[in-house]
Amino acid sequence: MKRPTQQDVAKLAGVSRATVSYVINGLTDSYVTITDETRERVMQAIVELGYQPDATAQSLRSGTTNTVGLLIPDMHNPHYWQIAAGVESELQTKGFDVLLMSAALDPERELHSVKTLTRRRIDGLILLLTYYDQLRGELDTLVQQRKPLALIGTSASSVDIARTSHKEGAVAVMKHLLELGHRRIGLVYGVGAVYPEQGTDRLVAYRQGLQSVGLATDDSLIRYCGTTIDEGYKAGLSLLDHPAPPTAIIVINDMLAMGVMRAVNERELRIPDDISIASFDDIEMAAYLNPPLTTVHIDAEELGRAATRLIFRRINEPDLPPQETFVPGHLIIRGTTGKPSYPYSVKGQPL
Amino acid sequence: MKRPTQQDVAKLAGVSRATVSYVINGLTDSYVTITDETRERVMQAIVELGYQPDATAQSLRSGTTNTVGLLIPDMHNPHYWQIAAGVESELQTKGFDVLLMSAALDPERELHSVKTLTRRRIDGLILLLTYYDQLRGELDTLVQQRKPLALIGTSASSVDIARTSHKEGAVAVMKHLLELGHRRIGLVYGVGAVYPEQGTDRLVAYRQGLQSVGLATDDSLIRYCGTTIDEGYKAGLSLLDHPAPPTAIIVINDMLAMGVMRAVNERELRIPDDISIASFDDIEMAAYLNPPLTTVHIDAEELGRAATRLIFRRINEPDLPPQETFVPGHLIIRGTTGKPSYPYSVKGQPL
DNA sequence: TTGAAAGCGGTACCAG
């Protein structure tokens, strides 16, 4: 009925608890020696009872848990899942488990998650932070306590970090659109749309791109929105209803871009003939949309694996200076971007 | 440097460990009484040291971990993430955490995951099983040990389960397609495409649907495939290259359906004019595809929440008979299904 | 070759 303990095994085998421990951990051949016969008896008892050592007790004793905490901002974006998949697969190979938390884009919950994660004896912590500044304190004490800690994507100092090239990606996107001839370019971005720095990184790249061809930023072409497809959709509609709508829209991630694409479809405009769309992440579905999405590819799984490797590295070498792994991204030009058609049309009517 | 322990707090406050424990757990007002002054001192010390009770030790003591294990078949299908999101959100409200494991559709790993999950003192276990039969043994001992356990989707006996209506959904899909006039209907399904029973449930519904209008199943219109979009794509191509291709294709889930849609696009056929497509799950993206996907809506988050509620229910009332929660699904007709065009054309050429 | 016993960090009972 109840889980058998080491004690039960010992009793059944007629030995002491220590002996059971030795047998299980195969210390048989090192400094202790157990008779083959005794070992057999113990094994028998283990099988008979279906005994499995209690991981909690082992953790208390050993100080390790074979568990790494992972905090993602939002459970609804495939991009984060891909990162999680990378983390999980890398951890699996080492026999570690993932304790998954979602911040649901709420600063309170983000803070709370980090706190509960630290209360457990996690062997490492991988964070995809949205509200970095609020956590400075927590992170510092974690570093102080020498808890392996890796961030993903956020710019940070004196912490291990796996980063990718959102900024360079944004530059490439702007270059691409400008070369196609676009001059009225809209931007849909948002806080939840991830790592705040990169969000603004992209905003900066956007501004600078326009500047490079002598254009000022037209704030009326910028929409700041949430994280759901639906919010992307609404932002898209709002941009399309602009009196002088853009001929291209940059969207901060593929999820939101799907919403924007839908808005475009609904207005019966054609992509990319009437309007071009480009975004970031290259989630798996991106290539399968109709038309396939032009987007900045980010190897999310690799990002997750890289962060995990940083954790293991630090577990083994706690005194290393802060490490950084760079996972480069690159623009993939698919079917949602093309030359602008001047004069562009709205609702199918030439202006 | 190191995490402070209760002992450290006690020393700093000049009290015993017990007192610290009392203060922390607010037992102050029940059967023990602590001077306001002492409590203050302890609080001070706690803050000063940044003390946080060690969850592992608490678990060992209390026998509970405030953690629920969740096993999903595959990290790449948004449907599972939606379920996971439901689980996570429901758990959050109770202050529980998720230990996430992925079986990667590998029976070995599935078994192994269940094993490591049981070694930890999880308070409950939610399983999305692919290879149910292999785990019978494990599951039985879990039930024996009175470990709260809930399955999702799989048909099972004497275990708590949250199920949904894949079968009824499949019937509705067949009805829909037949009513539209389709007679050559293809099927793309696969093991990884989840819960095996439901997979065959759908196959059965498919057969019976055809039978109901006096048609025999044409096995050459059935493709058994894996779980990735790409495999769906290939299955789609293969069906389209059939000498007498179907006028409609039922796909076992939206992921695979995206692949099939791509195949259709690539052959320059129109959806739904040349070919209709219907599938299952209604992942968030489904409504945003072009055209929007006709699919059997399953409230995946609710499925996850329902399973979680079953866990809590059983934690509180261990002696309840096996519970079952039914989360109904329903067909959502969107833009990928329409009347067949006879004679149907392939590659745009009328036959 | 095996067993006794000391912790790991808390909790909660009992005595004072």
Next chain:
DNA sequence: CTGGTACCGCTTTCAA
């Protein structure tokens, strides 16, 4: 009102 202490299940040193 507070402190001592046994125990949760396991590991590992030390002694037998």
